[in-house]
Amino acid sequence: MNGPAAGSQSIEAFRSVLHQHCGRFDALAHDGRVRGNFRRLSLGDIAAVHVSYDVRRIVRDASDIRKDPGRYFYLIIQRAGRSAMNQAGRESVLRPGDAVLIDAELPSIFVPLDGMCEQMSLHLPHSEARARFRSDLTGGLHFAREEPLSAALQSVLERLVLDGSEASQLVQEGFMTLFGAQLADRRTGRLTSSLVQRALAVIARGHRQAGFGAGDVSEALGVTPRRLQRAFAPLGRTVAREIADARLATARGLLLSGSSVTEAAFDAGYTDLAHFHRAYAKRYGESPGRSRDALGKSA
Known part of the structure; x- marks a missing residue:
């Protein structure tokens, strides 16, 4: 699922499209112009927007x-x-695969951290969400990609996007059921272990170093590689996979921010360009060069 090509436009034009697709927000640019684009999606009965943008920040305040x-x-x-993303005193740093629930009736702030970022925004009416999930549902809830149900939720979302307006009620119901189960996990406290959370923090800091691997993570945490892998096993993940995913996400962010393919690969921690090309194409369905060329044509 590729994001919308990000063209250069004035901040006024960007705000206008932002209001049209997502409601009233203010956006602040780095230098008067921004790169960004929006694509409205129909996921059966679920309204959604696929967005890419590079701005200083996006704010929704009391006004x-x-x-x-x-x-x-x-x-x-x-x-x-x-x-x-910050709402109700809760700040979340979102990585690819992470999610956050934001309440449109509360102030919120969005700040890209790596230049261009790409997001999917699903719009769920208050009345329906609170009737289905719980009456006290509020914003600011963060869902890490390591949570047991996150991978399944992402898979069903991919199916919804593929089917578009023809998405069956069964698939839509599957998505909402999984999200409800994820909310239930949050309420009962069945969350990612602290060891996994600390490992992910080490990976976030170190994955751009050439040669960085699972051994470096276990050494930084002072645990054996076997113990660390046991912590990841219930999530169906490995430390090596987390490092690989972090590098791919960083490389894609760099490409979307204007880096060359070679710069993006080496800056993300790759030492073998051929391996980077294969891994990138497998994940995103196109070569890194094609992603970079598409950006250049839309600028």
């Missing part, structure tokens, strides 16, 4: 809420790059 109440939640799923 925006008065003018455009927006009685719905945004379920925002990070696709590429990283971003920080």
